[in-house]
Amino acid sequence: MPKVLLIEDEPALGMIVKDSLSYRGFTVFYAENGVAGLAQFDEHCPDIVVADVMMPDMDGFTMAGHIRKRDPNVPIMFLTARSQTADVVKGFELGGNDYLKKPFSLDELIVRIEALLRPRNAFASTLAVFKIGNYTFDPAKQKLSFDGHETSLSHREAELLRRLYQLRNQVLEKNVVLLELWGDDTFFNGRSLDVFITRLRRYLKDDPQVQIVNIRGVGYKLII
Template sequence: MGEIKVLIVEDDPYLGMMMKECFETRQFKATHVLDGNQGFNRYLEWKPDICVLDVMMPVKDGFSLAKEIRSIDKQIPIVFTTAKSLKEDVLEGFDIGADDYLKKPFSMEELIVRVKAILRRSNSALESNTNTSYCIGRYEFDHTYQLLRLGKKEKKLTSMEADLLKYLCDNLNQTLDRKAVLQKLWGDDNFFNARSMDVFITKLRRYLREDTNVEIINVRGKGYKLLVLD
């Protein structure tokens, strides 16, 4: 973990400094800036491994910054922190491509645990000897590089999208228990995580829609199933 670089974009200077010091005492490298414009410039010059972005900031908000980052980097994990509690705001964050979403106030320990969990998921394919390449109907999916291919077209997935699709592939044509997926990938089956998983399932369905023999179905009262017809 000592080489992991964390970009913190937080307009509250006291909170931002606390977060920075918290990461540094756990052997991360951390940098803190106060607004979205500074955040994007620091992202370009510093090349962090993970971004922790406040949503409500002057100059440029966290959602706008995340969209800019995602336009050039589909892979880097992004965590949003915010005092906004509306479900629509949370879902918007996940739809942009967030890997996690912490509502203020949160403890520094919770932030560290969430970041470490995301990084473990991101690195698991590189550290494992398990299968990381799949054929899904006409699609090819490479979990290690987070790529979904159909012919010459490629779609770069976020780490959570790739992890969820891998879990579905590893259990092809089997029903995945909703709570088990939430506990494995999100670490908690609370309401907001459940809604975020629904957003990711919707996005994966959109990515796979060009092959009519591939479908992710809801199994009422249980969970989801990835079906591939012969």
């Protein structure tokens, strides 16, 4: 039974979401601010974190930064009424995996949670270990290794790199990967994909033989 840590400073909304998730079979731990949420994270080791951004004591972005230091892989979904592009990009840069704007439907929230949890369980035993230039990529463990140094990837980073590798030296179409990993190809999701590509480039920068290039208006290509 998946464990969800829900942090929401509006008690009425928090209880509605908590009850809905519990009814769908999730074990839900609830906190009303970032400080309490961080304590709940340490106590319960949840499978996913669903957090409001604007909260008292510690905002969701700050809390996510602390969580990422504890666990680089746990999925984090932000819930927020803030819709500025800079806020969305910041959420992903801080290690967020998804960003759902208020008001939202409970059905959409549950579908997104299930999508974020799925890569942890599906196909883990069947994914091969890949060589990407001088890097070793283990998509099942979500690890990228180079010269004895190991980098832990988020679920979406690992899935994106796996797709790039499978189409290495060919174009990975942007709208295709957005539909597969984000669920739709909206402008905001397109910006978040750009952030993820930037992260992967940073992870792969130590081998000059490996590049991720933009194919303008089409997508991306992993060149090895």
